[in-house]
Each structure stands twice: as structure tokens, then as C-alpha cells.
Amino acid sequence: MANRLPFQQATVVGAGGCTVVDVPPVLLDRTSPTPLPVQLADALRAATAEGALRPGDRLPSTRELAAALRVSRTVTSAAYDQLLAEGWAGGRRGAGTFVLDAPPAAPAPPSRAVAPDSTAPELIDLRAGSPCLEVLDRTAWRRAWRAAGDGPPDRRPEPAGEPAFRSAVAEHLLRHRGLAAVPADVLATTGTSAAVAEVVSILPRGSRVAVENPGYQRVVGALRDAGAEVVPVPVDSDGLVVDAVPADVAAVYCTPAHQYPLGRRMSAARRLALVARARAEGWWVLEDDYDGELRYDVAPLPLLGALGPDVVVHLGTASKIVSPTLGVGWLVAPPPVRDRLLERRTRTGMRPPRAGQRVLAALATSGDLARHLRRLRRELGTRRELVRAAVAAAGLVAEGDAAGAHVFVPLAGPQEETAVVEAAAAHGVALDGLARHLGAGPDAGVRSGVVLGFAAPPRTELREALIVLTSVLGEQPAETLRARPPREDGPAVPA
Numbered sequence: 001m002a003n004r005l006p007f008q009q010a011t012v013v014g015a016g017g018c019t020v021v022d023v024p025p026v027l028l029d030r031t032s033p034t035p036l037p038v039q040l041a042d043a044l045r046a047a048t049a050e051g052a053l054r055p056g057d058r059l060p061s062t063r064e065l066a067a068a069l070r071v072s073r074t075v076t077s078a079a080y081d082q083l084l085a086e087g088w089a090g091g092r093r094g095a096g097t098f099v100l101d102a103p104p105a106a107p108a109p110p111s112r113a114v115a116p117d118s119t120a121p122e123l124i125d126l127r128a129g130s131p132c133l134e135v136l137d138r139t140a141w142r143r144a145w146r147a148a149g150d151g152p153p154d155r156r157p158e159p160a161g162e163p164a165f166r167s168a169v170a171e172h173l174l175r176h177r178g179l180a181a182v183p184a185d186v187l188a189t190t191g192t193s194a195a196v197a198e199v200v201s202i203l204p205r206g207s208r209v210a211v212e213n214p215g216y217q218r219v220v221g222a223l224r225d226a227g228a229e230v231v232p233v234p235v236d237s238d239g240l241v242v243d244a245v246p247a248d249v250a251a252v253y254c255t256p257a258h259q260y261p262l263g264r265r266m267s268a269a270r271r272l273a274l275v276a277r278a279r280a281e282g283w284w285v286l287e288d289d290y291d292g293e294l295r296y297d298v299a300p301l302p303l304l305g306a307l308g309p310d311v312v313v314h315l316g317t318a319s320k321i322v323s324p325t326l327g328v329g330w331l332v333a334p335p336p337v338r339d340r341l342l343e344r345r346t347r348t349g350m351r352p353p354r355a356g357q358r359v360l361a362a363l364a365t366s367g368d369l370a371r372h373l374r375r376l377r378r379e380l381g382t383r384r385e386l387v388r389a390a391v392a393a394a395g396l397v398a399e400g401d402a403a404g405a406h407v408f409v410p411l412a413g414p415q416e417e418t419a420v421v422e423a424a425a426a427h428g429v430a431l432d433g434l435a436r437h438l439g440a441g442p443d444a445g446v447r448s449g450v451v452l453g454f455a456a457p458p459r460t461e462l463r464e465a466l467i468v469l470t471s472v473l474g475e476q477p478a479e480t481l482r483a484r485p486p487r488e489d490g491p492a493v494p495a
């Protein structure tokens with residue numbers, strides 16, 4: 001019978017001399033009533049399903065495998081014929097036999113949140129933050145990983161990032177974000193939170209850094225961990241309240257394209273005010289452009305990085321448009337900041353790993369990234385409308401710009417927020433209350449509501465979750481309806 005085994009190497013003697021062959025993990029039982037070709041095909045199929053053999057792997061020739069396994073070539077040929085017929089393997093003339101994708105559909109990516117109790121059923125995940133993997137073209141993804149593995153390994157890492165990655169990001173910024181950067185301006189990072197911590201580590205220890213409140217708590221954690229003192233600053237419908245930033249901060253972190261989590265963009269007047277104060281008071285502005293590529297209506301406003309290239313560190317990430325598992329982001333910083341970051345990377349041996357950079361560069365240069373972004377915008381734009389309709393059906397309003405992958409639904413107060421989150425969880429849907437995005441501060445707790453992410457689940461699960469959502473929100477007491485703020489966008493709702 002076939003067993004789970006590691007690959008082994010065998011030396012095969014042929015007419016042309018000795019060849020070393022990688023023998024797939026196969027053990028044949030000559031005493032078994034199961035014919036040897038069937039055992040061999042079973043073993044190769046199992047090795048593929050378990051991942052020991054991967055799509056694209058070249059199988060040894062029938063002659064080499066027969067010699068290595070000490071069976072006749074009829075056995076290996078019959079097994080390969082079976083796998084070719086089933087679609088597990090494919091042949092290219094003169095190039096050999098290759099493992100193909102397993103014919104049954106590949107398992108869908110996990111989209112359900114793990115319930116706290118592991119025996120409880122999984123929840124459909126409507127918390128903000130995850131990317132939409134449903135529209136990611138798996139063939140393009142595999143192609144990019146293969147391309148990323150081409151070429152010999154390099155001896156020395158590039159502290160600034162892979163040249164191909166930096167060029168691809170410069171092009172991406174120009175094309176999708178209107179930021180005129182050249183490759184030399186771009187530094188690879190391992191993502192936004194890590195990049196924020198890196199930038200703060202070159203500020204004096206204990207520096208005060210202003211952050212939006214409500215805001216992205218992972219960045220708050222990264223800042224604290226890097227030794228900064230976090231200063232929460234309120235946000236209104238124009239974005240960060242620039243006048244509320246105390247004078248003694250060293251840096252300001254914000255999400256101007258799409259405030260996280262309330263979903264508004266920062267107004268043009270606030271952008272100008274922020275850059276002006278940063279120049280006058282010597283702050284660095286950390287512009288987190290985490291999902292700036294995802295807008296479904298008007299053109300985006302100019303980036304802070306374009307308005308104030310001398311004071312703004314512009315931060316981008318692949319986490320929302322592709323996947324956080326790539327561990328890839330980028331930054332464009334004023335030259336003195338960039339030089340200090342590079343000096344620190346060289347001094348400490350810290351550098352962003354190259355694999356994810358190469359994959360993103362391959363996706364960009366093949367045109368697959370641009371195609372993916374078009375699909376993603378279409379899909380998320382449609383999903384956003386479904387969410388707004390589900391919220392409107394409950395008599396509430398989903399706030400936020402036509403952008404990104406989440407909306408905010410205001411509720412009357414913290415009790416209503418908790419009630420909605422708990423009722424949704426009891427019906428199989430994971431939601432985030434606004435409380436999870438609040439730090440301490442003058443404005444903490446003045447608003448309540450739920451933040452609805454719509455990228456994670458497959459569309460069919462999203463529809464299921466929205467039925468629950470309408471019913472849970474619809475059970476809110478009448479004060480919730482009265483408490484909602486004046487409508488600035490969204491469909492008409494009954495008074």
C-alpha cells in the first residue's frame with residue numbers, strides 16, 4: 001500500500017550514464033492484491049492532494065521512475081496514463097509529465113470567523129479588515145509565485161527592497177494613486193503597522209504621536225510597542241480634527257483617503273491645514289493609504305504625500321488589495337527620513353523579505369494586478385450596495401464614502417451596539433462594534449455603532465449574513481432611529 005513518505009533520491013543508470021532522480025513519496029506493496037499501476041497512481045494522487053507534489057512539479061520519466069522503484073516500465077506508464085486521463089497530470093511534448101491542479105475544486109479560502117468556543121459553529125465574518133479573495137484569479141496568483149521563484153537566489157539582500165518591486169510600486173502609485181514617485185523614492189516594507197513602528201523607531205524614544213480616534217488600533221499597538229506615547233485625536237465628518245492636534249507631537253498618523261473605521265475621506269481644507277501645521281511645527285505626517293485604490297465614485301483627493309512630500313511619509317500595503325499573507329507594503333518618505341530608515345536597516349540587519357515583493361512585482365508587470373483591481377472594484381462596489389440596502393431595509397443608514405470594504409452604521413449608544421453585536425453572533429454573523437476601534441481620549445465613546453466589513457465572505461455567505469443583519473438591526477428600539485445623525489449620503493430612509 002502507498003504510505004506518506006518523504007521524497008528520496010535514486011541514482012538511475014541508463015544508456016547515457018548515471019542520473020540522480022527525485023523519487024516521489026511512493027511505497028509499493030508487492031503482496032497486495034491491488035495491481036502495482038493502481039497503487040502507484042493512488043500514491044501519486046495522494047501525494048498531490050496532500051501537497052507533497054505541487055502543481056507544476058515535473059514527474060520523473062516513466063523509465064527513471066521504473067528504475068528507481070524497481071518495477072517494469074509498463075507499471076509506471078500505466079499509472080501515468082491513468083493520471084493523465086484523470087487530469088491530475090499533463091504532458092508537454094519533449095518536456096515530460098507535470099503535476100496539474102487536483103481536478104476536484106480547490107478548497108475555498110477560509111472566510112468564516114472562528115467562534116470563541118471552538119465547538120460552536122463558525123461565524124460569517126463581517127468584521128472589517130480582510131481582503132476579498134473570492135475575485136483573486138488563482139491562475140494569475142500561481143503564475144506570479146512561479147515567476148517570483150525564477151532566477152538564481154541573490155547573495156545579498158536589498159535593504160531598500162527589490163529593484164523590480166520598487167519600480168512596480170512607483171508605477172502603481174502613479175497609475176492608481178496619482179503620486180509621482182520614482183523607484184528610488186520607494187522603500188519596501190512588511191506592511192503598514194510594521195512600517196509605522198519602523199518610522200517611529202527613528203524618532204526620539206517617548207515621542208508623542210497623534211492618532212485618529214476612533215482609529216486603527218493595530219497601529220496604536222505598534223506605536224506603543226515602538227516606545228511612542230499615543231495621543232488620541234477626534235475625527236469628524238471631515239476627517240482628523242487638525243485643530244485638536246496638540247502642538248508638542250512629533251508625528252501624526254491618519255487615514256485621509258478613507259478614515260478607518262468611520263469611512264469618510266479627509267476634506268481638502270483639512271489636508272492643507274495638516275500639511276501646513278506639519279511644516280510649521282516640524283511634525284511628520286504618516287499617511288496610511290491602506291485601501292486608497294478602492295473608490296467607486298468620484299476621483300480621489302490629492303494624497304498628503306503629493307501635497308507635502310517634505311513632511312509626509314506615505315504608506316501603502318498589499319494587505320487589502322491582494323492579501324496580508326504576502327507581508328508586503330511600501331513607503332515614500334522625505335529623503336532625510338528615507339536615509340535614516342535605510343541606515344537603521346543596514347545597522348540592524350533588518351530588511352523586508354523578498355518573496356512577497358517578487359510576487360507583487362510579478363503581478364504588476366504581467367498586468368494581472370491591474371486586472372485584479374478592476375475586478376475587485378466592481379465586486380466590492382456591488383457588495384457595498386448590497387450592504388447599504390440591507391441596512392436601509394432595517395431603517396438605518398450605512399455611513400461612509402463609496403470606497404473601500406467597510407461601512408459604519410451608527411446606533412443609539414453602547415448598549416445598542418453590544419446588543420447588535422451579540423444578536424448577530426447568536427445568529428452566526430461576526431460584527432465589530434465601534435468600541436473595538438476606540439482608544440482613550442476626549443472623544444472616546446461619544447459615538448456608537450457597528451463597523452461592517454463586506455470583503456471577507458464569498459458573495460453567497462454575504463447574502464446570508466445580510467438577511468441576519470437586517471433582522472438584527474431592525475429589532476433596534478425606536479430611539480436608535482431617532483438618534484441617527486443627519487443623512488449625508490445613502491438611500492432615503494423612513495422618518
Ligand SMILES: Cc1ncc(COP(=O)(O)O)c(C=O)c1O
Binds near residue numbers: 129255288328
Ligand atoms: C487602517 C488600516 N491600515 C492598514 C492596514 C493594513 O495593515 P498591514 O499592511 O500591516 O497588514 C489595515 C488592515 O486591516 C487597516 O485596516
